[in-house]
Amino acid sequence: MAKAIGVNHVALIVSNLEAACEFYEHELGLEPIPAFLFDYPTAFFKFNETQQLHLTEWDDVFSFRGHICITIDDINPVFWRMKELGIIDTSPWGKARVLPGGNLQMFVRDPSGNLLELSSPPGYELDPNILTDEFFKEGIYVSGRNDFRGYKSKDATLYHNN
Template identity: 35%
Template sequence: MNHVSISAPDLDASIRFYTHVFGMERVPAPKFPDQIVAWLRLGDQQLHLFQREGAPQYHHFALDVDDFEAAYLKMRELEITDEATFLSGIRELPGGEAQMYLRDPGGNLVEVNWPDASSLDRSVVTDMVRLVDVVPQDAEGHAARLYTAGGNRATQERLGQG
């Protein structure tokens, strides 16, 4: 994937949010006739923010982070985790991955992923829920993997595949 583009009704607030919370870097962006845009980069990933009338809706997008525990603590400090959308704000998937959800200033749902929940310090990440304890999984659910061998370079290194 090259980038994800999301609506940012308050473009400046969204730029501050993504640069402060995720350490994204603003990169040059072209001007368009019907919208104001800002492009941000995090490693090999890009997030394109746009401000325009009649913005399309979507469900969520997901980001990898270099330090899940630091991101978790920042989300808790800012009180931006989304506890309602998926039964809990943070959970362990059947494949062993961790994910948490938050809302940005524009109300967009953002998923933050980590490849190995067992590597997280449970004295820091205190409220992770195991999905298998909430929803029984069939064989397909147990076989599901959020990360694949074809993932981005940083993810491959974390999984020992790079």
């Protein structure tokens, strides 16, 4: 049987391509790369040598909880910048938290309303002021649904190669 071997790209629908490009390039530091000659507004960005983000402008409806997780090399200034921009979104998954693996997790909305999970890498030293900020809460997110189906472990991590 064939096996998926990695994520090549994630495609997000945006409502304003130029505003989205500005955000991903200048706020998150992604490098724009050439896209195919599609007949609709689109832009490609490089995460690394094997993974890309594709933005395309449409009038589609957006997901409330669906998201992509982006690892940020220096999340301390990004946390404060996202707070300054007023785009930290605590409604779908709660406040910023430190996950059991030690990385900070926070959720923000891009200019088109797409939900992004921003995460620090393993071993990153967090600004202690983040841990007392109004947008931070101890412990993992609790939905109150009490439905524990799925594959779970007390040793779960976002980083499977460490």
